[in-house]
Amino acid sequence: MAPSTIAVLGGGITGLSSAFHLSRRYPKTKIVLLEKSNRLGGWIQSKRVKVPIPGGDVGNVVLELGPRTLRTQSHALLELINLLGLQSQIITTPATSPAAQNRFLYIPDSGGSGLTRIPTNPLSLLFSRLAPIILPAVTREAFRKSNRPASSDASTSKEIEDDSIDSILSRRFSPELARVMGSSLIHGIYASDSRKVSVRAAMPIVWKAEGMGGGSIVKGLWKMRGGDSASPTITYETGGLEKLMKGMSVYSFKGGMQALVDALTERLQNTENVEVRLESDVKDVIPKNSGFEVSLPTSNLTASHVVSSLPLNIVHALPSLSSLPNLTTNPHSSVSVVSFIFPFPLDTIHPAGFGYLIPRPKSGYDAPNHSNPEGVLGVVFDSCSVASQDTPHGQTTKMTMMVGGPYGLSGLPPPEDTKLFGKVLFETLKRHLGKELPPPVHIEVNHRWNCIPTLLPGHLGRMEELKDVLAGGQYGGRLEVVGSAVQGVSVGDCVSQGRETGQGWD
Ligand SMILES: Cc1cc2nc3c(=O)[nH]c(=O)nc-3n(C[C@H](O)[C@H](O)[C@H](O)COP(=O)(O)OP(=O)(O)OC[C@H]3O[C@@H](n4cnc5c(N)ncnc54)[C@H](O)[C@@H]3O)c2cc1C
Structure with missing residues (x-):
């Protein structure tokens, strides 16, 4: 009934x-x-801000206080958008655009300065500063013996039934690859410590590939490259939105x-x-x-x-x-979302790209004098990652810094002093980008307490x-x-x- x-x-x-x-x-x-x-x-909340721009014009800028981009793979979400008639509001970012191709890391421990582009193909990997971390680890992985540990439950001879992201990447590839690549990714999605996040919950494909490849993630991914034929077919009323999303990386809406x-x-x-x-x-x-x-x-x-x-x-x-x-x-992570708006086109502020993430410091989050004193998780180049949300088009640049998570906020001014908090982080932004920046016309600080669960x-x-x-x-x-x-x-x-x-x- x-x-x-x-x-x-x-x-x-x-x-x-x-x-x-x-x-x-x-x-x-x-x-x-x-x-x-x-x-x-x-947690979904967008806000419109009016800012003065040179020449007397007024900029109308959408700021996101929570999520900002959607991945194209979710059929359930495409269906909802179709059923709500929101198609005309969609803004897509092509997978071939600089916004999708240029994702950066800022690695303060590496000794170098500025941003490092994450390679997207074998050729760019060969010439990347990340090659010494990625190349040997990935090449060796396929030949490394299966090393999924036994369960700690003494009554069974079974293997563990889950692992952390850091542990699986460390034991299959290398601890350095796990730290630099894995921790950065988890900072960007969960604002959390990759040593604590379940691989089966957060990256089920990696766990599955390890199983299917007889212990090797690389071999497993190769076997799975044609798609997962075993997954059940569910029919979604997407109204053909998959077609629009073909070749797209992420999307959002005109109004955020x-x-x-x-x-x-x-x-x-x-x-x-x-x-x-x-x-x-x-x-x-x-x-x-x-x-x-x-x-x-x-x-x-x-x-x-x-x-x-x-x-x-x-x-x-x-x-x-x-x-x-x-x-x-x-547990839940808390994140401070700090947005900066500049009254200038984006090419004067940052390189074209999605933004950058920062890996866990070599010495850990709690070590005194670690390499990321303000506890920045990453920065999204919003005007590039989702273009054409703001008017007049192309004349303002917005960026959002995510701070906190496993670092806490102890390296920063008291959170209630949002003006000083934003000011200190603007200095940090200049250090990361390795250049002087014009003063922003707007800095917006929103502390989102206990907002993302660590699974x-x-x-x-x-x-x-x-x-x-x-x-x-x-x-x-x-x-x-x-x-x-x-x-x-x-x-x-x-x-x-x-x-x-x-x-x-x-
Ligand atoms: C800063 C940030 C950035 C993010 N970026 C992205 C992104 O780019 N892309 C993406 O896909 N996801 C992103 N996420 C994740 C995503 O936004 C959240 O996981 C999602 O919005 C959570 O939705 P929810 O409805 O499950 O929970 P919530 O949004 O937490 O909703 C729970 C609701 O319950 C209400 N409530 C609480 N207690 C009670 C009560 N006692 N009685 C009645 N109501 C109550 C709350 O007020 C709230 O409205 C981000 C999240 C954050 C915080």
Whole structure:
């Protein structure tokens, strides 16, 4: 029987897409979306800033306070965009453009200065400063014996069932490659320490390749080059958007990521069986009479089914759900997002490219006097990575520095002094780029506390355990727990989870 009332907890992108898909799947069911704050979107938030530019013109610039680019591979996200009619708002970045081809590292430990381009083909690798790190490690890997360690569980002779990104790259390639390449990548996606992130959760293809290649990731990737024929075929209503995305690297929207949230909000508000309630701080979810009572500050809501997209530590804080397993295992990273706007074209400010990442210092994050004193994770060249969001076109340059994560903010002025915080980081930016820069017309600092979960090794197994508990007993499969800390942090992962909610409820 179809659910009578579904409560969706949390109005971030996972909750919004859950409510959207549930309202289509169950058009006769009442769906109530409960969001604690007075806005929807969670970490997705774009803002327009007006800045003066030489000649008396006014620049209109989109700043992202959270996610800024979307990967083209997520069919669930393309489907959502199609169903919301957002096609005309899309801005794509071709894979052949300098923005996609030029991704840099800033390696303060290397002794050199400036940015190092990450090679994109064998020829560019040969002439790269990274060749001594990448070439011998990759060449040897295919000949190195299988070295997946045995499980620490003495009762079994099995191999480990998961590993950290740093460990798998170190044991297959080299510790230096793992540090320089692996840690940089994880700084860019998770703002976290690659020694702590699960390879199966964050880079399943690497784990799978190791298995398929008889221990060698290189051999496994070679075997898998034709695609994964074993993966199930799901039909998505993408309206042919895959065609538009062919040959593209990333994309966003003319009005920034907020366009996705605004379109979802409008659609939900105009859908008869959906009610959106802001400022509804969920205090508890009590299993009752084959359903749930959702406690709210003023009145309670009775629901036959619940989808929670709340951060897992918040689910743990709900008294009746605190005994659910594995809710507090994963820590969260905090990131300070610092945007700089210059009233000049980008070629006067930085090289054309996506931006740069900085690897973990050789001496670690906590060592005194390490090579990255301000704790910068990386910088995105926003005007290049997603062009033509701002007007007048090409006359302003925006860049965003991500700071914190495993470094914390101890090397910086107090976070509440945002003016000084931004000023110090502008000096850092000049040092990284190795040049004097004109003063920015706008610096925007936003501290995003506990915003990205670090999915520790064993994460997938723990989430299976949680799912099993929710499938039985007093929950009876009527409570689903989803969100960035469950099945992947990218916007595409979140939308995909929203799409899958409530599939077995009728
Ligand atoms: C700085 C930053 C940059 C990122 N960059 C990218 C990127 O470029 N590309 C990409 O794909 N991904 C990126 N991500 C990741 C992605 O944005 C997030 O993983 C995703 O937005 C999380 O969505 P969510 O709905 O699962 O969680 P959230 O956005 O955290 O939503 C949860 C919602 O629950 C609400 N809530 C909390 N407690 C309660 C309560 N008790 N009752 C009711 N509501 C409650 C919150 O207010 C919030 O609205 C980035 C994330 C950050 C922070």
